[in-house]
Every structure is written in structure tokens, then in C-alpha cells.
Amino acid sequence: MRVLSVAGGVAWRSLHNVFTNPSLLIPQLAFPLFFFTAFAGGLSGIRNVPGFDYPPGYTAFQFVFVLCQSAAFGGVFTGFGIARDFETGFVRRLLLAARKRTGIILGYGIAALVRWLVTATFLTAVAFAVGMNVGGGGVDLPALYLLAALVNIAAGLWACGVAMRLRTMQAFPVMQMPVFLALFFAPVYVPLHLLTGWIHAVAYVNPLTRVLEAGRSFAAGSPTEVGVAFAAAAGLAVLFTLWALRGLRSAEAAG
Amino acid sequence: MSNLPDEVYALARRSVVRTSRMPAQWIAPLIFPTMLLAVNSGGLKAVTHLPGFPTTSYVAFALAVPFIQGALFATMNAGTELARDIQTGFLNRLALTPLRSAALLAGHLGGVVALGFVQACFYLAVGLVVGVRPAAGVAGVVVLLVFAALIALAFGALGTWAALRTGSGESVQSLFPVFFVFLFLSSMAIPRNLIQQTWFRDVATANPVSYLLECVRSLIITGWNGEALGLGFGIVFAMGVAALALSAHALPRRLAR
Numbered sequence: 001m002r003v004l005s006v007a008g009g010v011a012w013r014s015l016h017n018v019f020t021n022p023s024l025l026i027p028q029l030a031f032p033l034f035f036f037t038a039f040a041g042g043l044s045g046i047r048n049v050p051g052f053d054y055p056p057g058y059t060a061f062q063f064v065f066v067l068c069q070s071a072a073f074g075g076v077f078t079g080f081g082i083a084r085d086f087e088t089g090f091v092r093r094l095l096l097a098a099r100k101r102t103g104i105i106l107g108y109g110i111a112a113l114v115r116w117l118v119t120a121t122f123l124t125a126v127a128f129a130v131g132m133n134v135g136g137g138g139v140d141l142p143a144l145y146l147l148a149a150l151v152n153i154a155a156g157l158w159a160c161g162v163a164m165r166l167r168t169m170q171a172f173p174v175m176q177m178p179v180f181l182a183l184f185f186a187p188v189y190v191p192l193h194l195l196t197g198w199i200h201a202v203a204y205v206n207p208l209t210r211v212l213e214a215g216r217s218f219a220a221g222s223p224t225e226v227g228v229a230f231a232a233a234a235g236l237a238v239l240f241t242l243w244a245l246r247g248l249r250s251a252e253a254a255g
Numbered sequence: 256m257s258n259l260p261d262e263v264y265a266l267a268r269r270s271v272v273r274t275s276r277m278p279a280q281w282i283a284p285l286i287f288p289t290m291l292l293a294v295n296s297g298g299l300k301a302v303t304h305l306p307g308f309p310t311t312s313y314v315a316f317a318l319a320v321p322f323i324q325g326a327l328f329a330t331m332n333a334g335t336e337l338a339r340d341i342q343t344g345f346l347n348r349l350a351l352t353p354l355r356s357a358a359l360l361a362g363h364l365g366g367v368v369a370l371g372f373v374q375a376c377f378y379l380a381v382g383l384v385v386g387v388r389p390a391a392g393v394a395g396v397v398v399l400l401v402f403a404a405l406i407a408l409a410f411g412a413l414g415t416w417a418a419l420r421t422g423s424g425e426s427v428q429s430l431f432p433v434f435f436v437f438l439f440l441s442s443m444a445i446p447r448n449l450i451q452q453t454w455f456r457d458v459a460t461a462n463p464v465s466y467l468l469e470c471v472r473s474l475i476i477t478g479w480n481g482e483a484l485g486l487g488f489g490i491v492f493a494m495g496v497a498a499l500a501l502s503a504h505a506l507p508r509r510l511a512r
Contacts, residue, residue, distance in 0.1 A: 038439040041455035049301045184294040199297025
């Protein structure tokens with residue numbers, strides 16, 4: 001109960017900050033939309049590449065990537081907020097006041113998830129408005145969003161762990177760059193089988209590749225690699241939960 | 256009283272030294288565009304199989320992008336450095352000296368152009384290492400480096416104008432997403448004639464960044480293309496003149512004596 005009350009307070013404050021501050025809210029909504037426009041619009045000719053076979057079309061193919069990207073960066077943006085809270089001294093006061101400090105991490109995690117749900121709703125509405133086709137039904141599409149939510153949680157916990165350790169806004173690139181690389185070393189523009197050379201080797205072992213491939217299969221209505229994808233995403237979430245908890249201990253030790 | 260070249264040299268040297276002492280200012284413009292080049296050239300290699308694609312090497316096609324992306328960083332760096340000078344009062348102290356306004360602009364932008372030139376050499380070296388051979392030959396490489404320096408000058412002048420107008424590093428930084436939108440809504444990833452969405456092709460055609468990219472790309476892929484070179488140099492010249500005029504107009508207000 002104590003954990004939940006701390007988490008509720010942290011989440012409410014974090015969400016209040018985001019949704020009452022246009023300079024935080026607008027980029028969160030605009031950037032995924034911009035990437036969706038640039039990739040789905042500018043690169044739609046890729047559907048004519050020999051070997052590219054994705055029945056719902058290139059817009060849906062890119063929608064899945066941008067949805068996962070928005071989930072990951074939604075988590076990272078929350079990490080930015082934690083670092084900012086450290087610099088202003090808010091987290092230190094919170095560490096003194098909170099009875100159950102794990103509630104702090106839970107609260108930031110809830111805030112990251114709610115932030116992303118708003119972005120995902122907006123992105124989905126725009127995607128359908130511009131005529132995106134999906135083959136998936138009542139189970140496939142919720143599964144796609146559940147998979148992306150796991151990515152959001154994992155990325156949020158990663159950024160939280162970094163923020164708890166470094167406790168400065170100068171840590172932004174440390175939070176952002178690995179997530180950026182993990183996303184772009186996956187099959188972003190074409191399916192895995194059309195990648196060649198070193199990028200194929202890297203993408204093959206990248207856990208986010210499984211997430212993307214399964215997500216695209218959900219959107220197409222023919223799920224594949226579902227178990228592996230959920231195991232990869234859940235595994236990352238568990239791993240980064242431990243990372244964030246150790247980070248919390250580090251912040252506590254630093255005083 | 257010192258003469259104009261001495262004043263320009265002193266300020267350009269200060270700009271270069273200051274940048275070299277802040278690794279974040281020069282490492283990011285070198286590494287980030289190179290990383291994006293690696294990712295995109297790996298991920299989009301299959302695009303070269305599209306009928307009508309101008310080359311079989313996507314790296315050669317994409318090598319133009321870092322030149323423009325590097326210029327965006329030049330804009331940010333130029334603007335942020337000048338904004339810091341405004342915020343710390345350095346510009347006010349300069350106003351107490353007989354320094355000419357033209358020397359301030361030229362010296363400041365001299366440092367930006369120097370960094371832009373180093374960036375261009377680095378991107379070119381990366382391209383050569385991964386097997387790209389510029390179709391326009393050695394003379395083409397010289398033209399490419401001159402063009403890169405002009406792009407850095409034009410974009411740097413834009414950043415300078417933003418800094419003079421706002422006097423805030425954060426405001427200058429907030430321009431970055433705007434420039435990024437221009438980059439992504441261009442012929443950055445695929446030639447304009449192969450863009451299938453009509454509205455996107457129209458936006459890319461109206462976007463001046465497409466012509467800057469195509470100017471660099473022509474020297475690397477096709478050789479000497481008068482139209483691409485004319486459009487590229489024309490646009491960068493017009494941008495540079497406009498941005499310098501705006502900066503020169505904004506400077507006296509900041510440098511109140």
C-alpha cells in the first residue's frame with residue numbers, strides 16, 4: 001500500500017508536469033508523427049523492392065516500427081525528467097520522504113506508460129486517418145500494443161537506472177544513444193531477410209528485431225515469433241528492473 | 256588600432272580553440288552523422304535494387320547526408336557559442352573595444368567554417384575507406400570541400416542570426432528539430448523520382464535541402480552535372496547572403512555602444 005501511494009504521487013506529479021507543459025508534450029506527440037510521415041511517405045517505394053512481401057503495405061510496416069520507437073523514447077523521455085528532478089533536488093527530498101522508495105521507480109514507470117499510451121493513441125488515429133491497412137483482428141492488435149508497452153517499460157527502466165546513477169541532465173546522451181542504436185540496428189526499413197552484410201548479423205541478434213518482426217506479423221494478421229518476441233521484451237523489462245533498483249540503491253548511498 | 260584581418264584572425268582563432276576544448280562540440284558532429292550513415296546504408300541497401308536507382312552502392316548515395324547533417328550541427332554550434340558570449344557578457348565587453356562588427360561576424364563564422372571543413376574531410380575519408388570513389392575525381396573532391404565550407408558558412412550564419420535575435424542558447428537549440436524536419440522531408444533516403452507518394456515528392460521538390468543533397472550526390476555518383484551544381488551552389492549562396500544580411504542587421508542591436 002505504501003509503495004502504491006508513493007508511486008501514485010510520483011506518477012501524478014510527472015504526468016501533471018508533462019501534460020501542462022507544451023514544450024514537453026508537443027515533441028512527444030510530434031516526433032513519432034514526423035518519423036511516421038518521413039518513413040512511410042518518403043520510403044513507400046521500398047514495397048517494390050524484389051523480395052519485399054508485406055500484404056498490409058509499407059505504411060503499416062513502418063507504423064509498427066514507429067509505434068515501438070515511440071514506446072522506447074517515451075521511456076527515455078521519462079528518464080530525462082528523473083535526471084531533471086535530481087538536478088532540482090526534488091528526488092533527494094523524495095528519497096527522504098518516501099517510506100517505500102521502490103514506489104518512486106514504479107511511479108516514474110507508470111508515468112512513462114501513460115505518456116506513451118497518449119502518444120500511441122494519437123499516432124494510431126493519424127495512421128488510420130491516412131488510410132493505413134491492417135490485417136490483424138481483435139487479438140492481434142492488442143498484442144501489438146502489449147508488446148510495445150513492454151518495450152516502453154524496459155526503456156523507461158533503463159533510463160531510470162542511468163538517471164539514478166548519474167543524477168545529472170548531462171546523462172541524456174547515455175540514456176538516449178543505446179536505445180537509438182538498438183532501434184536502428186533492427187530491421188527498420190525492410191524485413192530481416194532483405195538485410196545483408198554486417199547489419200543483418202547485428203539485427204539477427206538484436207532482441208528488438210524479434211519484437212519488430214512479431215509486431216509486424218500482428219499487424220498483418222498472421223502472428224509469427226510471438227513467444228520469442230514476448231520473452232525478449234519481458235526479459236529486457238526484468239533485466240532493467242534490476243538495473244533501476246540497483247540505481248535506486250546507488251542514489252540512496254549518494255545521499 | 257589593429258586592422259580588420261587581425262581582428263578576424265583573433266576571433267576565428269578563439270572560436271576554433273574554444274570548440275577544440277569542448278569535445279562534445281566536435282565529436283557529436285563527426286560521430287552522429289557517420290553512425291546514421293552506417294545504419295541507413297546497411298538498412299536501405301535493398302533500395303538499390305529499385306529500377307532507376309542511380310547507383311549500386313547505397314553508401315555512395317547516402318554519403319551526401321552527413322555533409323548536410325554536419326552543417327546542421329554547425330548551425331547549432333555557431334548559434335550556441337554566440338549565445339553563450341551574449342549571456343556571459345563577452346559581447347558587451349567587446350562592445351567597449353574598437354572592434355568592427357564585420358570582424359566579429361567574420362571571425363565567429365571563420366571558426367564555424369573551419370570546423371565544417373574538418374567535418375567534410377572526415378566524412379570524405381570515411382567514404383573512401385568504405386570504398387566510395389567520387390565520380391568527379393580529384394577536382395570534384397575540391398569542389399565538394401568548397402561546397403561543404405559554403406554550407407557551413409550559410410547554416411552557421413543562420414545560427415548566428417538566431418543567437419543574435421534571441422540571445423539564448425536554449426532557443427538556438429530548439430531550432431535543431433526544425434532543421435531535422437527539413438532534412439527528413441527531402442530526397443535524403445531515396446531519389447525524388449523514386450518517391451511514390453505524390454505529396455512527399457512535392458514537399459521534397461520544394462525543399463531546398465534536396466538540392467544541397469543532390470549537388471553533393473552528383474559529384475560522388477554521376478560526375479559533373481551542371482544543373483545539380485548550379486542549383487546547389489545557387490541555393491547555398493542565396494541562403495548565405497540572406498543569413499549574413501539578417502545577422503548584420505541584428506548585430507548592432509546586440510553590440511550597442
